[in-house]
Amino acid sequence: MGSIEAYETASGRRYRVRYRDPAHQSREKAGFRRKVDAEEYLASVTVSSARGEYIDPRAAKVTIAELGPEWLANRTHLKASSWKSLEVAWRVHVEPAWGSRAIGDIRYSEVQAWIRRLAPPGQASRAATKVKRAHGVLAGILDSAVRDRRIASNPARGVMLPRKSPKARAYLSVEQVELLVELLPEHAALVYTLAYTGMRWGEVTGLRVRNLDLQRRRARVEENAVKVSNEIVVGTPKTHEARTVPLPRFLLQGLAQEIAGKGRDQLVFGDGDIHLQRPHARNGWFMRAVAAARALDPTFPRVTIHDLRHTAASLAVSAGANVKAVQRMLGHASAAMTLDTYADLFDDDLDAVSDRLDEVRTLRVSTSPHRSVGFLWGLEKDKGPRSASLRGSRALGSAEDGGFELPRVNTQRHASTYREAAFWRASGLARRSQRQRGALKYLAGSTRFSTRKGHSGWNAH
Numbered sequence: 460m461g462s463i464e465a466y467e468t469a470s471g472r473r474y475r476v477r478y479r480d481p482a483h484q485s486r487e488k489a490g491f492r493r494k495v496d497a498e499e500y501l502a503s504v505t506v507s508s509a510r511g512e513y514i515d516p517r518a519a520k521v522t523i524a525e526l527g528p529e530w531l532a533n534r535t536h537l538k539a540s541s542w543k544s545l546e547v548a549w550r551v552h553v554e555p556a557w558g559s560r561a562i563g564d565i566r567y568s569e570v571q572a573w574i575r576r577l578a579p580p581g582q583a584s585r586a587a588t589k590v591k592r593a594h595g596v597l598a599g600i601l602d603s604a605v606r607d608r609r610i611a612s613n614p615a616r617g618v619m620l621p622r623k624s625p626k627a628r629a630y631l632s633v634e635q636v637e638l639l640v641e642l643l644p645e646h647a648a649l650v651y652t653l654a655y656t657g658m659r660w661g662e663v664t665g666l667r668v669r670n671l672d673l674q675r676r677r678a679r680v681e682e683n684a685v686k687v688s689n690e691i692v693v694g695t696p697k698t699h700e701a702r703t704v705p706l707p708r709f710l711l712q713g714l715a716q717e718i719a720g721k722g723r724d725q726l727v728f729g730d731g732d733i734h735l736q737r738p739h740a741r742n743g744w745f746m747r748a749v750a751a752a753r754a755l756d757p758t759f760p761r762v763t764i765h766d767l768r769h770t771a772a773s774l775a776v777s778a779g780a781n782v783k784a785v786q787r788m789l790g791h792a793s794a795a796m797t798l799d800t801y802a803d804l805f806d807d808d809l810d811a812v813s814d815r816l817d818e819v820r821t822l823r824v825s826t827s828p829h830r831s832v833g834f835l836w837g838l839e840k841d842k843g844p845r846s847a848s849l850r851g852s853r854a855l856g857s858a859e860d861g862g863f864e865l866p867r868v869n870t871q872r873h874a875s876t877y878r879e880a881a882f883w884r885a886s887g888l889a890r891r892s893q894r895q896r897g898a899l900k901y902l903a904g905s906t907r908f909s910t911r912k913g914h915s916g917w918n919a920h
Contacts, residue, residue, distance in 0.1 A: 461501045463494065476501050480515060481508050488516075518609040519563025523600060526562070527554060530600045539692040540685045545596055552577065552593035553600075562604050567614045570597070578621040587623035594620060628803070629760035630773040638756060642748040648713030649728055649735075653764070656704045657771035657789045660764050661685045662696060664735045666727040668718045676706040680790065684734045691734045702790045737764065769801075776804045 461478030466489075474497040475489040491497040507513040527549055534542055556573055557565070574594060578586040598615040605613050631639070636654045640647045652663055658680060665682035672679070681701045684693050696702065706714070717727050725731030738745040745764055752759045762770075768789070775785050786797040 461504065463497045463501060465494070476504075478504055481511075481513050486515075512608075514608050514611055516563070518607075520561045521604075521609060522559060522561055523565075523597070524554060524558035526600050526604060527558070527596075530596075530603055533603075538685070538694055538697075539687045543687050544592060548589075548592045548596050552589075553596045557597060562601060562610055565601070565614050567618065570594075570615045571618045574618055574620060587621040590621055591623070594618070628769045629762045629766050630804075631760070631762060631767070631770045633774065635752070635756065635759055636770065638752050638759070639748060642751050643744070646744070648710070648717050650767070651710050651713060653767035654770050655707050655710060655774065657768050657775070657785075658704060659683065659697065659768060660737055664726070664728055664737075665693060667723070668721050668725055668727060669723040671706075671714060671718065671727065673706070673711050673715060676708065676711065678704045678706055680704055686737060693734075696790060698790055698792055700790070702787065704788055772797075772801050773804055776801070 461476060464475050464477070465472055466475060467473075471492075473489065474491040474494050475487055476491070476497050477485070477487045478501060480486050488500065491500065504513065531542075531546060531549060534545060537545070574590060577590045577593060594615065598613060601610070601613040601615050604610050631654065636650070639654075640650050643650055649663065652658065653660070656663075656678065658666075658678075661683040662680050665684040666678060666680070667682070670679040670681060671677075679701060680696055680703070682693055683696045684691050686692075714727065718725075721727075721731045726734065729735045737743075740746065740763065749759070749762055753761065760766075772785055772789060775788060780788075782794050782797055785801070786794045789797065791797045791800070
């Protein structure tokens with residue numbers, strides 16, 4: 460597979476390794492000070508070749524600038540907007556910093572230092588999205604190099620990235636949606652659709668007349684119109700899957716007016732031929748209306764167009780929709796994603812669960828012949844008649860036990876002082892009152908507490 464030969468230099472004897480790679484090309488590596496080092500290198504080459512893991516050292520000399528454009532061109536599965544964000548990250552952050560570097564020379568510590576420079580202390584949260592996207596581009600390029608067997612491992616993987624702080628969501632109430640519509644009468648149907656269906660801006664503006672079924676009160680979301688580099692690009696919805704969205708009855712009249720006189724393939728909103736442009740994020744018609752609403756209502760939150768989607772989720776949950784229905788309406792990939800995104804909207808469900816459990820317990824205890832745990836704890840008084848099987852039992856200390864009638868106790872079963880002491884220790888009521896002890900005996904019924912070695916607990920008889 461290879462050979463080792465010695466040669467003399469001005470610094471002393473050195474060793475050269477000659478071998479053939481899996482492509483049967485002649486290779487050599489010189490400069491080993493010790494023969495054993497040359498032998499270990501030759502052995503590693505032989506083993507990696509046999510396993511199909513051989514990596515040509517010359518392949519690691521290719522630069523990031525050579526691999527980057529090809530990696531971007533291969534992202535054909537991405538939507539235009541997502542691809543554009545990667546292209547910007549490559550052009551602005553990755554290529555200037557790493558373009559001239561050979562992939563085999565990049566070290567983990569260098570990548571970590573680059574991340575730190577992109578997200579300086581105090582600004583890590585704000586720059587988290589930018590940093591993660593830039594890191595994703597570099598790591599993706601090096602991942603491809605690993606798969607192509609240019610390098611053995613990816614030095615960009617495992618670095619510490621800044622955390623992205625979750626943004627507090629703003630939700631409008633029904634009254635606040637009405638106020639916003641009053642301030643935007645020319646966009647009333649559009650605002651209502653955004654706030655009550657949960658569709659994204661690109662999905663709403665991409666609706667065509669054929670997508671509406673006003674009789675069944677349904678809208679079919681099939682297209683998403685997104686602005687990329689000042690150009691509207693029409694594609695599939697974000698999840699690449701079409702979905703059906705329910706339409707509230709009050710919205711039907713406004714939609715009917717929007718599609719009046721239009722053909723089946725024309726757009727619902729706007730003139731029917733040109734997609735509506737998203738209003739400017741700072742001084743567009745939507746933000747001006749929000750400013751006016753905040754002046755009229757101090758509790759009106761600062762919202763964006765996309766926050767109307769969150770409002771739709773909030774209104775649906777408050778109306779009693781379950782998480783699966785909200786997921787289908789919003790077009791999330793799974794119900795888990797809906798819960799992760801809108802977990803704060805389901806907090807009231809916890810209160811509803813505890814209230815319902817309280818109601819069930821109160822109802823069952825009030826109709827049950829058995830005493831409740833609250834009675835045992837001394838938190839409740841006796842609540843009425845006992846079961847027929849206990850009516851003839853002997854009453855023990857009516858004044859002390861609150862009138863609670865204990866069943867007759869089998870003296871033989873509980874005669875042993877040792878058994879009695881073990882019983883109270885095991886039950887944790889050694890220091891409880893006579894009334895509470897008697898109640899626990901009653902719950903035991905026709906059972907016996909075992910203290911035999913190897914046994915503990917109740918034995919039914």
